[in-house]
Amino acid sequence: MTQSAKQTIELDVDGEIVEVAVRPHHLLVDVLREGCGRISVKEGCESANCGACTVLIDGQPTLSCITLAVDAVGHKIRTAESLSGPDGPLHPLQEAFIQNHAIQCGFCTPGMLLASAALLETTPNPSESEIRNAIGGNLCRCTGYVRIVRAVGEAAQVGQSAKR
């Protein structure tokens, strides 16, 4: 089969405009990893079941494994790389994940962090059930959910007390 022609697109990734050459069927997960250097974006199940590839598009959690790269043009994409700079302080969620040992193999962590970040932006003081719902599409195959839920709750509390 003949391939559709490559086209150059501009993606807004973590506030940086990245120019990449893609074909229409190229998926955002691959373009973010290979074309934009965002290797925090993980590809787990390849079937929209695990949430490891979660990124934020215009603030909404989105599965980059079933999003075409060309469809992300004109939208703000956020990956876990944006949560803290190379030398800057960690994001409160990252800090809370470390403090609570909420990371085992780490493969689900970027997706968990972004799903939680999206929750805290709209719901700064979530209940445990709201936290569980927010990460309901993110699988942790190490099954470390109790500590993840605890970490998100703790990060929310830190965020709340920082405002006082």
Add this chain to the structure above:
Amino acid sequence: MAGTGTMSFAYERPTDWSEAGRLLALPGAVAKMGGCDVLTKFRSGRLQAQTVVALNALPGVDELSVDAGGARIGAAVTLAQLARRADFAVGWPVIANAAARIASPAIRASATVVGNVAQGWSVSDLVPLLQVCDAELDIRGPAGRWKMSVADYAKTPGSAALKPGEAICALALKPLPSGLRVAYKRFSFKQAFDLPLVSVAVAAAMKSGVCGDVRVAAVGGHAMPARCASVEAALNGKCLDAATIEAVAAALSAWADPPADFRASAAYRRQVLTTMLRRALSTLAGA
């Protein structure tokens, strides 16, 4: 991008409906909106498409209007957008509640209400509810516009109900008759992010304890979500007492010819279906 799928396709984003109709009529054309279904098929090598036609840029697809005449949900409206609309939840609280719980936040941000119907799956949370609420699809194609009920669309899998070049542009709901109560009960193996194994939607108007205007739809009773006429007949005009509930459950059990697969046997589905029906009737009685 080495890891990206194996099959290439052309990608079109028409901005007017006549162009969309022309593209969708091409051999091997597949319509895409949120992309959850189309791109999941693509990932697993099950998408036989030469051209993927995105419907997102077409006029009218973003419309979400709620007024005295009912609700109109354009083809691009996502589950998350519908779930956020407080005015929709006033008229159709059970549908709003179901839309807010389907799959996961990331899926709900991409998946569309119309896509939920359009994909023509054997299981769905919205389809049985839309069936008992008499929802209609607004279809556009080379031959013009026409309407089709969700109940009729869901009789065949996938988009078999559409002719080449046709697409669903919106879903319309008329206001529910005043006094009509709706209940929905579903069973799935996981609390989060799981399709229903079986589910039952029931609507009825209750006057002095007597059920009228009864509508029942079930998922998992047959190959596709369907209205259950014999179950509706068993409940219409009856009081919701123990004898009626037994008779209605027996009618559902007799109506069902459930599929059997790796998830559950036919007998298991039939048993759980009657349990969901009893729970829905109990909610209806208490509402």
